[in-house]
Amino acid sequence: MITQPHDHIVKSHDDERQRLKGELLRMGEMAAAQLEAALDVVERRDDKAAERIVGNDEAIDALEHEISQDVMKLALRGPMARDLREILAALRIAADIERIGDYAANVAKRSMALNLSPPLPHTRGLSALGALAVQQARDVFVAYRDDDAVAAQRVRARDADLDAQYTGLFRELLTYMMEDARSITPCTHLLFMAKNIERIGDHATNIAENVWFLVHGDDALPPRDKRDETNTAT
Template sequence: MSEFHEHMVKSIDEEQRRLVGELVRMGELAAAQLEAALDVVERRDDKAAARIIEDDEAIDALEHETGHEVMRLALRGPMARDLRELLAALRIASDIERIGDYASNVAKRSMAFNQAPPLPQVRGLAALGAVAGRQLRDVLVAYRDNDADAAQRIRARDAELDMQYTSLFRELLTYMMEDPTSITACTHLLFMAKNIERIGDHVTNIAENIWFRAHGEDALPRRERRDGTSRIA
């Protein structure tokens, strides 16, 4: 290998490591945004919710910057392995941006939810969000460490989130039937819970792209799904 070629390979490797670091930072912002959104639901704090909604623009901007960085690296003629790295980065950036959007949606919905009396099911929403937040932070570590096996385990854990979401969904439907005056507040909680369940789906997407980054098109094991809400009459 010539000295020039060796320098180019080293330079690309360093820039890819920097790209991974930027995506992990972006993911940590999204995780913090989710945690803050869950906190404002519990505290019924409209002003803090408005700040979370504004902060979503920072994640959007980072996704835009990541797209430019990936295109710049792609134009340098990377090898097949590097192309997988860049394609995975683009997909992961998109998933993190959507996670930020869903966290922002929880904050937006909390402002309408606060117009109604408090509901005890807020605890169930907090528990659901805690599971999603842990999975997001764990998948960021797996991406940073290029740990495809850990990513596969996190992907399998989405069934846990689905089960909790289905349980909360059933509980809220029952509560609405028993107390029709709670329908509006419960509907807001249902939308917030669905946003959190969708965050879990995007964590799964990130895990699958970590696998793709390491193994290419090699098939992942079939994933168990336990969201039973579509079967509830």
């Protein structure tokens, strides 16, 4: 069979996509691993490990910087230029992963402040919330890997569970604070850590929406409930 010039362009475009996807997935796995490690140091009260996690975040930031430059260079020079969607989606997904990494590092940072107070019994809820966020992140990366808009839509729908769990934890923490004034400072850290995890869920949702956008373009996504309900807590 004789290779047509057209085939060559298609192939090189596919190669580019695959390479870019590989980079983004590697960045995504780094961010998910950071979050897992951050949840682990909260349980283990391990300041040294927390510092390492905070330090690792720079590598994710650097990767985002590199990827966004690469995407644009590819886009402007190569066959990707014809596909605006891919470029925008890749840039946005890289930015969302970078934010997930930031929030994971914040959880690790606050765990160090938490370790200055006696151990709290209230970190279990945080672990459960965090585990859900790790799952959401990993699931959306798989959906992106497979161009699977249906799986992405499932991740997006499941964000409501994460929000509900966050709202429950938020209210629970408020009651501990009311019962014992000494728990106010550590529980405030837990509130912010929970909020960081809830935001990670939002970024997983953003990535899910970009996978949808990649597959279907600007076709309307099914509507979805809004997120953080704690702003109506009284």
